[in-house]
Amino acid sequence: MPIPQSAEGRKAYELDRAHVFHSWSAQASLDPFVFAKGDGSYLIDADGKRYLDFSSQLVFTNIGHQHPRLVEAIKKQAETLCTLAPAHAVASRGEAAKLITDRLPDSLNKVMFTNGGADAVEHAIRMARLYTGRYKVISQFRGYHGATQQAMNISGDNRRWPNDYGAGATCRFFGPFLYRSVYHARSEEEECERALEALENLIAFEGPEAFAAIILETIPGTAGFMPPPEGFLPGVRELCDKYGIVMILDEVMVGFGRTGSWFALDQFDVTPDLVTFAKGVNSGYVPMGGIGLSDDIAHFFDERAYPGGLTYSGHPLAAAAAAETLKIMADEKIVENAAHLGNDVFGPALAELQDKHPSIGEVRGRGAFWALDLVTDRETKEPLSPYGTVNEKMKQVLSVCTANGLLVFNNMHRIHITPPLNLSDEDARKGLAILDNALSVADEFYVGAK
Known part of the structure; x- marks a missing residue:
């Protein structure tokens, strides 16, 4: 890109190139x-x-950028309470959690807030392991779940390769994708049937009693936007119920309206045990992610402490932005x-x-x-x-x-x-x-x- 002509633009460019280390980039050739x-x-x-x-x-x-109602909501929260430890309660956090769970399936009524999507995935897997007493996780090739260590290890694309040391007890299978099928299917129905068969075979040969969770993007995002065929996600739900595996749907990219429904899972007649989210929850104006928990998993921690947390969990500015975002989306x-x-x-x-x-x-x-x-x-x-x-x-x-x-x-x-x-x-x-x-x-x- 051409270096900006304005003095302010040149200064911003020079400061960036001198001092900012960019993710996913070779630094010398970067030209932002x-x-x-x-x-x-x-x-x-x-x-x-x-x-x-x-x-x-x-x-x-x-x-969109600079929505006036959302900017004003962040200003209003900043004027009263900018930050608060997660052990306390604040109105914006509770309101955001209520508005989020109102859009989730009826059996998911609690939210744990995180700073973004990757740590939501990390904590969802930790919850599943504690809840089941098991360790292994199933994910799919052509899937991506974030750049922290566990989230990267369970991802199924090339970005994992330089960061994967075989940790995380992850087993992967090919989900359905008829256009580039590995199952030699001739129809969506065949692709669905064969992908589910491959998944069940994986469970059988890796040990059904070893698996804590299966995590799938409801519609895989960065890997190629492949809506699953009708019947696939309900079929995964049946296998999870059959083998006592926690079903986690990753809605970090597709949640909050992206696919034309509040959550993409709304289009597939399926109710997972855990839902991870981030990004669209407040349009990225202030970093936030989270996990929607089923009542069963939430109640598991009623009398035992959940061993995990984040300093900025449910940050008041992020929560105020989330609450206002969901109101704006409904109103408009x-x-x-x-x-x-x-x-x-x-x-x-x-x-x-x-x-x-x-x-x-x-x-x-x-x-x-x-x-x-x-x-x-x-x-x-x-x-x-x-x-x-x-x-x-x-x-x-x-x-x-x-x-x-x-x-x-x-x-x-x-x-x-x-x-x-x-x-x-x-x-x-x-x-x-x-x-x-x-x-x-x-x-x-x-x-x-x-």
């Missing part, structure tokens, strides 16, 4: 944008250029707008782009949560960028987006469309037009039959 302001679905850089944010940053600004029908975007705008428009651009192998998603699987050959499904990489071809596609003022979420050979849930139809179509232009670059690398 310098953003100065936010405005709804837009970010404004240090030189005043506006970018339509189709990434919601890391998929968390669910109600933001979840309903996410469903509308998926059904009436993104779904049809992305299907049209797939017909137009041979480089789109598959379009997947719901609500404001979509992935374009880019390929060089539709028949072989060869990805535009090899697994675990973002190659120069993919970078050229992405550079067209940013040059024309569109920020997208990218992982390997995929473009992810994850805008704020209150995005207007007009801005949705504006972003799609820019994306259409960028996909013409991807088509230049296509070698298959057209």
